[in-house]
Amino acid sequence: MRIMQILQALILLAAPxxxxxxxxxxxxxxxxxxxxxxxxxxxxxxxxxxxxxAISKTTTGIFFIGAASCLATPLLAGLMVPLGFPSxxxxxQGDLFVFAYLLGLGxxxxxxxxxxxxxxFEGMGASRELTxxxxxxxxFFLGFIVLAMITGSISFTEIFSGLSKPPDMTTSAILLLAAxxxxxxxxxxxxxxxxxxxxxLELTMIHEVMVLDHxxxxxxxxxxxxxxxxxxxxxxxxDVILIVLPVTVWIKWLAYAAGILLLYAGIGVIESIMARxxxxxxxxxxxxxxxxxxxxxxxxxx
Amino acid sequence: MDIATKFLxxxxxxxxxxxxxxxxxxxxxxxxxxxxxxxxxxxxSVHRHFGITIILMCLLTITIKSIIIPHLLDRAMRxxxxxxxxxxxxxxxxxxxxxxxxxxxxxxFSQALxxxxxxxxxxxxxxxxxxxxxxxxxxxxxxxxxxxxxxxxILENGIFVFGLLLVGKxxxxxxxxxxxxxxxxxxxxxxxxNHIQRTFSSIDMDILSELKE
Numbered sequence: 001m002r003i004m005q006i007l008q009a010l011i012l013l014a015a016p017x018x019x020x021x022x023x024x025x026x027x028x029x030x031x032x033x034x035x036x037x038x039x040x041x042x043x044x045x046x047x048x049x050x051x052x053x054a055i056s057k058t059t060t061g062i063f064f065i066g067a068a069s070c071l072a073t074p075l076l077a078g079l080m081v082p083l084g085f086p087s088x089x090x091x092x093q094g095d096l097f098v099f100a101y102l103l104g105l106g107x108x109x110x111x112x113x114x115x116x117x118x119x120x121f122e123g124m125g126a127s128r129e130l131t132x133x134x135x136x137x138x139x140f141f142l143g144f145i146v147l148a149m150i151t152g153s154i155s156f157t158e159i160f161s162g163l164s165k166p167p168d169m170t171t172s173a174i175l176l177l178a179a180x181x182x183x184x185x186x187x188x189x190x191x192x193x194x195x196x197x198x199x200x201l202e203l204t205m206i207h208e209v210m211v212l213d214h215x216x217x218x219x220x221x222x223x224x225x226x227x228x229x230x231x232x233x234x235x236x237x238x239d240v241i242l243i244v245l246p247v248t249v250w251i252k253w254l255a256y257a258a259g260i261l262l263l264y265a266g267i268g269v270i271e272s273i274m275a276r277x278x279x280x281x282x283x284x285x286x287x288x289x290x291x292x293x294x295x296x297x298x299x300x301x302x
Numbered sequence: 303m304d305i306a307t308k309f310l311x312x313x314x315x316x317x318x319x320x321x322x323x324x325x326x327x328x329x330x331x332x333x334x335x336x337x338x339x340x341x342x343x344x345x346x347s348v349h350r351h352f353g354i355t356i357i358l359m360c361l362l363t364i365t366i367k368s369i370i371i372p373h374l375l376d377r378a379m380r381x382x383x384x385x386x387x388x389x390x391x392x393x394x395x396x397x398x399x400x401x402x403x404x405x406x407x408x409x410x411f412s413q414a415l416x417x418x419x420x421x422x423x424x425x426x427x428x429x430x431x432x433x434x435x436x437x438x439x440x441x442x443x444x445x446x447x448x449x450x451x452x453x454x455x456i457l458e459n460g461i462f463v464f465g466l467l468l469v470g471k472x473x474x475x476x477x478x479x480x481x482x483x484x485x486x487x488x489x490x491x492x493x494x495x496n497h498i499q500r501t502f503s504s505i506d507m508d509i510l511s512e513l514k515e
Binding site: 169171172176283284287288290299301 | 308309315323395398399401402406
């Protein structure tokens with residue numbers, strides 16, 4: 001068991017940048033380019049960690065805490081998600097709340113760091129980010145309610161250890177939940193219908209605005225942390241779908257790995273075929289994700 | 303309740319939500335067309351034995367609801383040159399939220415209905431009531447006449463779903479008559495739209511509040 005926990009921690013540390021590589025490769029394939037290498041983010045991070053930092057004179061310690069928490073909170077939260085294994089590295093009753101609020105803490109500190117730079121532009125980004133994530137959170141928590149109602153547990157490990165006998169409405173509720181969480185995943189990780197991780201254009205930037213003042217290792221922390229956040233939310237989504245498939249341990253791990261790869265490729269496809277939404281339309285999509293998980297809850301209540 | 307029926311009813315409710323959220327006429331017309339096709343398939347999945355009348359009903363429903371009526375509405379839309387609902391009385395996000403609330407209410411309400419035995423546990427009454435609510439919401443909160451036609455269509459779809467409970471009990475001719483009524487209504491509304499547009503050079507319902515000779 002100890003070995004499995006260490007293995008999961010290592011996967012959590014090593015795999016996420018590769019996922020970003022898969023997304024970018026898919027996008028490049030759609031555009032007919034060869035695209036950057038699959039391992040590009042590893043090179044970028046290595047380069048950034050060796051650089052010095054340019055730090056604005058208006059900043060205080062919060063600026064550094066923000067950058068550090070951007071990496072630390074997804075790492076800690078990721079330890080609670082079973083990465084296709086029968087149990088997570090860290091597991092206790094109620095760990096899904098700690099998971100959600102660790103991500104919330106990271107978001108708060110990133111926004112605080114953005115405000116700390118004193119730039120009104122970054123303040124605007126922080127305000128946008130918090131507005132949209134406050135709409136994403138109800139969908140996330142309604143999803144937790146669905147999972148708790150299906151399995152009668154509030155710990156990721158027990159929830160994802162599989163159902164013995166699926167009741168009547170479970171499959172449809174899980175599918176609705178997966179659709180809702182896919183929207184939340186795209187919004188939280190600033191992927192395309194909501195935000196473009198590649199641009200630094202002013203008008204529709206949400207997340208990218210907040211990190212403009214970071215450089216060198218701090219920027220590396222943020223990029224690495226963002227990759228890890230995407231990885232753990234993707235794992236969560238794949239785990240949720242795997243609930244309804246009754247499979248044994250090793251096949252489950254293979255299904256998990258295949259699911260993650262497919263999900264990353266799917267994100268690349270979504271980013272290639274969709275345009276970014278107008279900013280006024282973003283809340284509409286997030287509210288529909290709340291509706292989807294709310295609908296799943298209603299289905300289970302019957 | 304088998305899986306296919308459940309799935310189709312859920313698709314129906316999700317289509318309501320997306321119709322409430324979209325501002326483009328063309329998108330809403332296409333959504334009601336898909337809804338019509340879903341209704342036709344529902345007829346097949348609720349009925350276990352495929353008689354000639356059922357298959358005929360299914361084909362007729364799909365032809366009228368998802369081919370002819372959308373085509374008529376498309377043409378009406380092109381002629382009056384309205385592409386999107388610009389200023390609804392109730393914004394898109396609030397009407398989406400209201401649609402969600404009314405769906406939850408429909409689920410609650412349908413448990414209190416005194417239905418005959420196999421029905422209380424089925425998904426048909428709540429799906430029907432929630433579709434009717436969505437149609438009402440669409441009908442009352444949009445200002446363009448063509449969206450009101452669309453709201454009427456969604457409302458009628460909800461009533462059609464409720465009729466599924468009585469499948470086999472309603473005579474074939476009655477069902478065909480209802481479909482024909484709907485078709486004529488939409489046909490007439492398409493023509494009226496055109497006349498309103500020609501007379502008042504707008505089909506905004508807010509402006510049409512006074513009767514004149």
